[in-house]
Amino acid sequence: MAYNTSRARFSPPAPAAPRPRKRGRSPPAAVWCASAYVPPFDHRRRWQNHAGAPRRVWQGYPGSVPSRRWIVADEASTSSRDSCTIMSYNILADTHAQNHPALYWDVPWDAMRWDSRRRLILNEIRLWDSDLVCLQEVDRFRGIAAEMQQRGYECSFKGRTWDAEDGCATFWKSERLRLLEEDSIDFSEFNLWNNVAQILVFELNGTQKFVLGNIHVLFNPKRGDIKLGQIRMLLEKSKALSEKWDGIPIVLAGDFNCTPDSAIYKFLSTMKLNVSLHDRRQLSGLEDSEDLYELYRWSAEQVRNATGFSNVMVARHPLKLCSSYAMLKGNSSNRGDHGEPLATSYHKKFLGTVDYLWYTRGLECSRVLDTPPLSALRKTRGLPTREIGSDHLPIVAEFVFTGPTPDDSEQECDSEQEDDSEQEDDSAQKDHSEQEDESEQQDESEQDDASAQETTRAKHIYFADSDS
DSSP: OOOOHHHHHHSOOOOOOOOOOOOOOOOOOOEEOSSOEEOOOOTTOOOOOOTTOOOOOOSOOTTOOOOOOEEEOTTOOOOTTTEEEEEEEEOOOHHHHHHOGGGGTTSOGGGGOHHHHHHHHHHHHHHHTOSEEEEEEESOHHHHHHHHHHTTEEEEEEEOOTTOOOEEEEEEETTTEEEEEEEEEEGGGGTBTBOEEEEEEEEETTTEEEEEEEEEOOOOTTOHHHHHHHHHHHHHHHHHHHHHTTSOOEEEEEEOOOOTTSHHHHHHHHSEEEGGGSOGGGSSSOSOGGGOOSOOOOOHHHHHHHHSSTTOOEEEOSOOOEEHHHHSOOOTTTBOTTSSBSOSEEETTEEEOOEEEEEOTTEEEEEEEOOOOHHHHHHHTSSOOSSOOSSBOOEEEEEEEOOOOOGGGOOOTTTTOOOGGGOOOGGGGGOHHHHHHHHHHTHHHHHHHHHHHHHHHTTSEEOOSSOO
């Protein structure tokens, strides 16, 4: 019998018997360790690294920050009805993160993605469940506002002018707080750069009223005159709004872009500052002191920015302020000489504190959310991380309303602040030559201030361009 080659060539092969299919397993559950979160390993999927990004170990982040705890006042007269928790949080605008990649060189690329950071930021806000949330560097406001409104918050936003895309946003729980009046400051209208601030009047549970300020001060370390002018204007307008509502208390939140050992911090805590005794490039404590060799002379315009008058060398403000964190003692692992946290912000060129919650009489701080130890932050090699969504940490404080206090029995907010170098004759401030004579007479007090700054300089570090 002949062999049919055509059938052998075109006939399909007999189908193979199907192999028995193994029962699939679900991916293993996530494992939480004390030091870091280790994601489950999935054999079916490879990690797709970002194009051009350096290879990293993705099994977990070694610099996980420990959980934060509340520090409660010794005699906290807290009441759930008359207390109000306030958060201040610089969330790192997405445009800023993209425009300054050198500050986040050691941060994994996936931790810098906005969708990831946004989720972490909103989870952080939800975790601490504050009555008021003051955000800075908000450039994706609509997305954040939509989720916050679903959680029962109302909101107000003030964007920066010129070509900036970010601004300040304030959120409040509508079930507890009612907005009575709203004001804002566009500092560009006063030739004080294009930063903004919000000033709002709230009523808590239909009884207590207070003023809330939310500000993001200019970062530029060399423009201390602008920084001082922005803060001074916020304090003056907050005081005016408080008096309009019969002297109600004031809370000021925000990123003030100055360290606790700076002259601007001293201005906030002591109500005045003689600018002739300081270099405007060193007012905020953010500068690299190695680049400064001589005292910079103030021009009339710079004096006007700082004090409000071109012939007055002493900047003043009308509020007796207390810092919430400085009023409640922490431990040496995360608090500095002034009682402030050692760090609320960390990136490639800076590790230190610039975020504060200030308040006036009529309120007392019953507790604060303590910051992580400095050693734990250093292990991250910079923020954000896969657990922290910004290069700043949120600070949270709870305030309790008290009765009106006499002027002579106010809280000792500035008991440890040195004020010797600020005792000068007001009439002599209008003559620059007299200011030079006063500065020579107070050299000794300034040397004491310099030595005090040296003791805390290691705790608020401005890194050089080289590796930290």
